[in-house]
Amino acid sequence: xxxxxxxxxxxxxxxxxxxxxxxxxxxxxxxxxxxxxxxxxxxxxxxxxxxxxxxxxxxxxxxxxxxxxxxxxxxxxxxxxxxxxxxxxxxxxxxxxxxxxxxxxxxxxxxxxxxxxxxxxxxxxxxxxxxxxxxxxxxxxxxxxxxxxxxxxxxxxxxxxxxxxxxxxxxxxxxxxxxxxxxxxxxxxxxxxxxxxxxxxxxxxxxxxxxxxxxxxxxxxxxxxxxxxxxxxxxxxxxxxxxxxxxxxxxxxxxxxxxxxxxxxxxxxxxxxxxxxxxxxxxxxxxxxxxxxxxxxxxxxxxxxxxxxxxxxxxxxxxxxxxxxxxxxxxxxxxxxxxxxxxxxxxxxxxxxxxxxxxxxxxxxxxxxxxxxxxxxxxxxxxxxxxxxxxxxxxxxxxxxxxxxxxxxxxxxxxxxxxxxxxxxxxxx
Amino acid sequence: xxxxxxxxxxxxxxxxxxxxxxxxxxxxxxxxxxxxxxxxxxxxxxxxxxxxxxxxxxxxxxxxxxxxxxxxxxxxxxxxxxxxxxxxxxxxxxxxxxxxxxxxxxxxxxxxxxxxxxxxxxxxxxxxxxxxxxxxxxxxxxxxxxxxxxxxxxxxxxxxxxxxxxxxxxxxxxxxxxxxxxxxxxxxxxxxxxxxxxxxxxxxxxxxxxxxxxxxxxxxxxxxxxxxxxxxxxxxxxxxxxxxxxxxxxxxxxxxxxxxxxxxxxxxxxxxxxxxxxxxxxxxxxxxxxxxxxxxxxxxxxxxxxxxxxxxxxxxxxxxxxxxxxxxxxxxxxxxxxxxxxxxxxxxxxxxxxxxxxxxxxxxxxxxxxxxxxxxxxxxxxxxxxxxxxxxxxxxxxxxxxxxxxxxxxxxxxxxxxxxxxxxxxxxx
Numbered sequence: 001x002x003x004x005x006x007x008x009x010x011x012x013x014x015x016x017x018x019x020x021x022x023x024x025x026x027x028x029x030x031x032x033x034x035x036x037x038x039x040x041x042x043x044x045x046x047x048x049x050x051x052x053x054x055x056x057x058x059x060x061x062x063x064x065x066x067x068x069x070x071x072x073x074x075x076x077x078x079x080x081x082x083x084x085x086x087x088x089x090x091x092x093x094x095x096x097x098x099x100x101x102x103x104x105x106x107x108x109x110x111x112x113x114x115x116x117x118x119x120x121x122x123x124x125x126x127x128x129x130x131x132x133x134x135x136x137x138x139x140x141x142x143x144x145x146x147x148x149x150x151x152x153x154x155x156x157x158x159x160x161x162x163x164x165x166x167x168x169x170x171x172x173x174x175x176x177x178x179x180x181x182x183x184x185x186x187x188x189x190x191x192x193x194x195x196x197x198x199x200x201x202x203x204x205x206x207x208x209x210x211x212x213x214x215x216x217x218x219x220x221x222x223x224x225x226x227x228x229x230x231x232x233x234x235x236x237x238x239x240x241x242x243x244x245x246x247x248x249x250x251x252x253x254x255x256x257x258x259x260x261x262x263x264x265x266x267x268x269x270x271x272x273x274x275x276x277x278x279x280x281x282x283x284x285x286x287x288x289x290x291x292x293x294x295x296x297x298x299x300x301x302x303x304x305x306x307x308x309x310x311x312x313x314x315x316x317x318x319x320x321x322x323x324x325x326x327x328x329x330x331x332x333x334x335x336x337x338x339x340x341x342x343x344x345x346x347x348x349x350x351x352x353x354x355x356x357x358x359x360x361x362x363x364x365x366x367x368x369x370x371x372x373x374x375x376x377x378x379x380x381x382x383x384x385x386x387x388x389x390x391x392x393x394x395x396x397x398x399x400x401x402x403x404x405x406x407x408x409x410x411x412x413x414x415x416x417x418x419x420x421x422x423x424x425x426x427x428x429x
Numbered sequence: 430x431x432x433x434x435x436x437x438x439x440x441x442x443x444x445x446x447x448x449x450x451x452x453x454x455x456x457x458x459x460x461x462x463x464x465x466x467x468x469x470x471x472x473x474x475x476x477x478x479x480x481x482x483x484x485x486x487x488x489x490x491x492x493x494x495x496x497x498x499x500x501x502x503x504x505x506x507x508x509x510x511x512x513x514x515x516x517x518x519x520x521x522x523x524x525x526x527x528x529x530x531x532x533x534x535x536x537x538x539x540x541x542x543x544x545x546x547x548x549x550x551x552x553x554x555x556x557x558x559x560x561x562x563x564x565x566x567x568x569x570x571x572x573x574x575x576x577x578x579x580x581x582x583x584x585x586x587x588x589x590x591x592x593x594x595x596x597x598x599x600x601x602x603x604x605x606x607x608x609x610x611x612x613x614x615x616x617x618x619x620x621x622x623x624x625x626x627x628x629x630x631x632x633x634x635x636x637x638x639x640x641x642x643x644x645x646x647x648x649x650x651x652x653x654x655x656x657x658x659x660x661x662x663x664x665x666x667x668x669x670x671x672x673x674x675x676x677x678x679x680x681x682x683x684x685x686x687x688x689x690x691x692x693x694x695x696x697x698x699x700x701x702x703x704x705x706x707x708x709x710x711x712x713x714x715x716x717x718x719x720x721x722x723x724x725x726x727x728x729x730x731x732x733x734x735x736x737x738x739x740x741x742x743x744x745x746x747x748x749x750x751x752x753x754x755x756x757x758x759x760x761x762x763x764x765x766x767x768x769x770x771x772x773x774x775x776x777x778x779x780x781x782x783x784x785x786x787x788x789x790x791x792x793x794x795x796x797x798x799x800x801x802x803x804x805x806x807x808x809x810x811x812x813x814x815x816x817x818x819x820x821x822x823x824x825x826x827x828x829x830x831x832x833x834x835x836x837x838x839x840x841x842x843x844x845x846x847x848x849x850x851x852x853x854x855x856x857x858x
Contacts, residue, residue, distance in 0.1 A: 009605075011605035044606060175469055
């Protein structure tokens with residue numbers, strides 16, 4: 001084909017703070033996917049976008065062009081309204097695990113296409129893979145069958161969805177162009193819109209353990225994504241939520257599955273239960289479902305029923321024993337007082353160093369590795385009290401984890417807990 | 430070797446407007462030359478430099494790192510002081526051709542390592558290659574011999590000088606990162622400093638036919654380069670000169686050689702003679718030569734003698750007939766009045782379209798192609814008077830040249846010539 005633009009013209013336009021035209025955006029994404037625009041040209045354009053920004057119109061078109069680079073799923077054959085949730089990633093954030101079956105138990109269909117972890121935040125698929133026999137990779141037909149039979153499916157996104165995003169994501173990672181709101185928003189939303197959900201709730205994390213540490217930046221990202229979703233016809237709402245302290249009492253793959261099952265059994269840590277219920281109500285409402293109370297579905301066992309069917313449908317044994325790591329190291333309090341802070345980032349990096357996370361795509365993770373928290377901010381602590389249990393298969397990993405955990409917990413004789421509210425902001429346009 | 434930095438850290442530092450350390454700059458240039466930093470990483474860094482700038486210290490270190498990526502020539506065996514000139518490129522800018530032998534005739538040694546043209550500006554080597562038999566490619570030994578025997582040598586820069594710059598230049602060309610003063614200045618000066626000249630005069634063109642259209646930008650570039658040269662121990666001065674109107678009456682390879690020989694014979698257009706003499710005086714002065722008048726060396730034939738020896742030493746026949754293009758098209762005035770303007774860019778692009786220039790590295794150029802100007806701004810014009818002669822071997826090229834030349838000349842019944850002074854600014858620190 002004759003290319004309508006030269007890459008250098010498009011780069012120069014953004015470099016010179018001009019708005020890119022629809023035709024320029026469509027072309028540059030398509031040409032990059034086809035290999036006509038080279039990596040070194042796209043990375044120069046990404047840096048210009050990072051530094052000079054994009055208008056709402058540009059972000060919307062860029063997202064659409066990424067969707068158009070691949071196929072789009074379609075769920076019109078279902079008898080239930082679809083609803084999905086996306087979290088920007090946090091420490092101990094296992095909410096998808098109880099949430100997807102809970103919303104299904106309330107009448108929604110939840111096609112939850114998830115990813116694996118990279119760095120200090122865990123990945124939903126890594127967590128579920130600690131269940132013996134469970135398979136993340138499904139064909140489109142299998143995915144539809146699980147969704148139809150169970151009301152929810154959590155699986156890996158196929159390679160056909162937004163292939164431009166896959167290529168761009170890998171490029172951004174090595175060129176210091178990850179941290180641009182237009183690029184983050186379009187990356188997340190192109191995949192979620194291509195996934196074909198009718199309703200979408202975004203959980204944008206903020207605080208020291210989140211990608212967007214600053215609540216103002218998180219709010220801008222959240223609003224940008226809500227606008228992208230709505231303009232693509234997806235009912236989209238966002239919650240900016242706290243990630244200054246880990247969610248729940250576990251960080252790590254099998255450890256988090258255990259805690260999720262506790263929540264589905266009607267127990268579990270208060271913050272996990274609360275956030276799960278808030279997000280479930282948002283999804284149910286956005287999907288247009290009325291008269292269903294997710295709190296009841298947790299208590300009466302119907303959410304747990306969906307969970308068990310869903311795990312079984314993907315080859316997993318819901319009664320199978322979850323793995324434990326071979327080695328354990330306990331951390332005790334060396335002082336008495338009130339715990340007023342716990343650094344989510346330090347806990348996340350420690351779990352990663354214990355083997356729960358990966359540094360490069362494709363790296364194996366340990367199913368049993370991670371951290372159990374025996375106390376959280378707000379608790380009164382006595383010298384010698386057990387604070388954390390570290391788990392790993394490789395004891396040489398303890399030293400690195402302990403190093404980063406130094407100073408991760410603040411215990412004072414008397415003081416106020418200083419932390420973000422669980423729900424920092426709710427965004428609906 | 431263990432790399433002291435990750436490329437992504439260095440890119441992120443410049444992206445976030447931090448000053449790069451000496452160690453970061455040294456590493457990133459060396460690692461890029463070695464292929465450890467990938468093209469897509471360097472292009473993101475170049476865009477961040479273009480948009481966020483560099484301090485004087487960073488530019489100086491970046492230039493030094495490019496010099497250190499290759500070898501450096503050394504001329505201590507000569508009995509004459511070395512002096513060189515660099516022009517940022519203009520339309521009809523053949524000054525190097527009469528200037529190098531002229532300065533040699535005044536006692537200087539001129540090691541003029543030149544390039545080929547790209548786009549609307551011509552290249553010194555392309556011009557000289559229209560002389561039958563003349564060779565641009567010399568070994569270091571041949572170059573030294575010509576310089577010693579003739580006092581001047583004009584030849585291609587070997588691949589050993591600033592190899593990082595060669596790689597960066599090709600990358601900048603395809604990533605819209607050419608137009609950054611730190612990158613332009615370091616590219617030019619790394620080559621000129623590596624070339625080993627003791628004195629350097631920079632001719633920074635400004636106006637519509639120049640790379641730096643805005644005289645203020647040209648001035649910043651000139652000052653940046655003078656500071657780079659001086660800090661590397663090279664006596665460096667810059668002139669910002671006019672390129673709103675073509676220099677002289679010819680644009681094209683053999684056409685410009687003819688005009689240069691006229692200047693060496695004591696004739697030639699006034700503006701070419703004037704600029705040649707001004708630059709010669711600057712070079713002589715910067716080289717520390719006293720008591721020599723270049724005007725005399727033009728008139729008494731001594732500059733012409735050097736020219737003839739220099740052309741012969743590189744295989745050329747100074748008496749050989751210069752080629753003419755096969756086809757000619759003449760443009761006549763359609764109105765009477767005063768010529769008050771002539772657009773250098775349009776004339777340059779027209780000569781390029783006639784075959785005098787190239788669009789891609791490695792493309793052939795026509796020796797005879799180009800434009801003769803029969804009138805210049807300030808002249809009184811009568812309807813029907815010959816204004817320009819276009820030359821090419823391929824008559825199908827006339828249409829494209831005529832298209833761009835439309836409106837290139839302004840003739841009014843009565844009016845002032847509006848153009849830049851030949852010398853806009855002189856910079857010495």
